[in-house]
Amino acid sequence: DTGVSQNPRHKITKRGQNVTFRCDPISEHNRLYWYRQTLGQGPEFLTYFQNEAQLEKSRLLSDRFSAERPKGSFSTLEIQRTEQGDSAMYLCASSFQRGGGTEAFFGQGTRLTVV
Amino acid sequence: AQSVTQLGSHVSVSEGALVLLRCNYSSSVPPYLFWYVQYPNQGLQLLLKYTTGATLVKGINGFEAEFKKSETSFHLTKPSAHMSDAAEYFCAVTPGGTYKYIFGTGTRLKVLA
Secondary structure (H helix, E strand, O other), X not given: OOOOEEEOOEEEEXXXXXXXXXXXXXXXXXXXXXEEEOOOOOOEEEXXXXXXXXXXXXXXXXXXXXXXXXXXXXXXXXXXXXXXXXOEEEEEEEEOOOOOOOOOEEOOOEEEEEO | OOEEEOOOOEEEEEOOOOEEEOOEEEOOOOEEEEEEEEOOOXXXXXXXXXXXXXXXXXXXXXXXXXXXXXXXXXXXXEOOOOHHHOEEEEEEEEEOOOOOOEEOOXXXXXXXX
């Protein structure tokens, strides 16, 4: 399978615990994005990497959230001290910089439930 | 600021009937426009996109959309609905082809037998 892969698919955690999600993009893609989707809403932009550089972070990404993309390959999104409001689907996407309008390919997401 | 509005959070059509899902955008620069489909507990799959050139774009599964600059619209259509089309559909814009996708709130399509 050469698509975007996300692990785990589901995560249930207790409030206050730390969680980490992994995203493996399509191998030749240099751009990687994280989005968050809550029930009944469209995906909301969280952060963006061009190769290994994190170029933008949304204000939605509080200081409890951190994302990395070492060596410009896979990426991790960590949430510290989880809160019930963090419950959502976390989507990773990747694309290849090729002028404008390059479509992003999305993974199947990680559904986080904070209890 | 850029934004996307999808009119109708739920749309029901009979199998075989026309599907019309509405999308209006706001962008201060030429937009690139996309329609994605999402099945339950799945990620988003690209249906079609408009960047430049021909304003009527065809996508997968028989869907098409027309970019109308004067109406700031990019409505999605399919001549004949199939049961397998039941899903949630998202319209998105990347202003000027930048990296940041701005999504609408989605339209859930129900197909009635």
